Amino acid sequence: MKYIDEFNDPQLARRLLDEIRATATRPWALMEVCGGQTHSIIRHGIDQLLPEQVELIHGPGCPVCVTPLEVIDKALEIASRPGVIFCSFGDMLRVPGTDRDLFRVKGEGGDVRVVYSPLDALELARGNPDREVVFFAIGFETTAPANAMAVHQARRLGLSNFSLLVSHVRVPPAVEAIMTAPDCRVQGFLAAGHVCSVMGMAEYPELAERFRVPMVVTGFEPLDILEGIRLAVRQLERGEHRVENAYPRAVREEGNPAAVRMIEEVFEVTDRNWRGIGRIPASGWRLTDAFRAYDAEHRFDVSGIRTEEPAECRAGEVLQGLIKPTECGAFGTTCTPRTPLGATMVSSEGACAAYYLYRRMNAGAPQAGGSAQEQEEVAPVG
Numbered sequence: 001m002k003y004i005d006e007f008n009d010p011q012l013a014r015r016l017l018d019e020i021r022a023t024a025t026r027p028w029a030l031m032e033v034c035g036g037q038t039h040s041i042i043r044h045g046i047d048q049l050l051p052e053q054v055e056l057i058h059g060p061g062c063p064v065c066v067t068p069l070e071v072i073d074k075a076l077e078i079a080s081r082p083g084v085i086f087c088s089f090g091d092m093l094r095v096p097g098t099d100r101d102l103f104r105v106k107g108e109g110g111d112v113r114v115v116y117s118p119l120d121a122l123e124l125a126r127g128n129p130d131r132e133v134v135f136f137a138i139g140f141e142t143t144a145p146a147n148a149m150a151v152h153q154a155r156r157l158g159l160s161n162f163s164l165l166v167s168h169v170r171v172p173p174a175v176e177a178i179m180t181a182p183d184c185r186v187q188g189f190l191a192a193g194h195v196c197s198v199m200g201m202a203e204y205p206e207l208a209e210r211f212r213v214p215m216v217v218t219g220f221e222p223l224d225i226l227e228g229i230r231l232a233v234r235q236l237e238r239g240e241h242r243v244e245n246a247y248p249r250a251v252r253e254e255g256n257p258a259a260v261r262m263i264e265e266v267f268e269v270t271d272r273n274w275r276g277i278g279r280i281p282a283s284g285w286r287l288t289d290a291f292r293a294y295d296a297e298h299r300f301d302v303s304g305i306r307t308e309e310p311a312e313c314r315a316g317e318v319l320q321g322l323i324k325p326t327e328c329g330a331f332g333t334t335c336t337p338r339t340p341l342g343a344t345m346v347s348s349e350g351a352c353a354a355y356y357l358y359r360r361m362n363a364g365a366p367q368a369g370g371s372a373q374e375q376e377e378v379a380p381v382g
Contacts (some may be wrong), residue, residue: 016226017324024053028236029185034192035349036220042354044222057321063139064091064347068273071167072097075136079110087121088136090114094346098307099229118150126160135295136165142194145259150267151294163296171195172203173283179211188232190218193247204243212241219247223310264335278318302348313343325355
């Protein structure tokens, strides 16, 4: 398949690894800001193939994982109400709230449905005018255009029974929060290619310059990731700190202007809580006043729900790159895909899920992959 097979070529991978080894003369720590990249890295053992001078740190790039506990509890409250059809992507259903998840709500009689697009939820609203249809709108900049379009279409169609529970987050403020943390070790970033394909790269040069870190826009196949690492290490060795695009087949400087216009029409920037991390200023989106009628949080009056993260779960430290999943005492024992303490263990992009699925149960060499049942438990339902 084009752009798949040729970006998995083992001979080219060896050449890139040789170039990285030849370039790296001292220790460097790079952070990938995408859960999809994390899974590709762990699945293919890229982190263990790199020279010992190059360390990969897993960042807060899983949108399911950073959705705060209080938002999950709001979703559970709304989904439990009579007359509601609650729609979500599949990998949100097993994310634990304070005392249950959406699967439990469904088992208790709630009408919880897996959809593949917010437009599927919109069709449900058209076909069920006597029911309230709510779509769980989470994600980074990548999913925001489709969610914005769904609300835009709902208003155009005059649908009053459709709404979004919004928990959108933005990458650049998260990068700033990581770099200003007192214990930050990150010296360079592999920026998420799918985010930049929507938003472009305009927000990154200022961050690269201010924090003096290279930022390389990177894809998701093994050769994409190795090329991103190679370019980042080359910059570090040269003392450079700029934005490079290593994913030109998908990313343009300006991104997708039509998608950006749709986002800016429907959403406005707001502060946002990140699960396990805390509040990051200007790191999220909410519906503008013109579309506030489609805000499920206000429609169902659940804005007052507040929760505390479980102390046993160290997902926040994993998401900030402070520890690897295996450094959490609960990993693989009290926290498994069947009994998760946090979203990082059940999300299809979670770092803990990647380590569990690909049997990185300790800091040693990778073992054989998990069973089919285990793989099902950490894979997206939808």
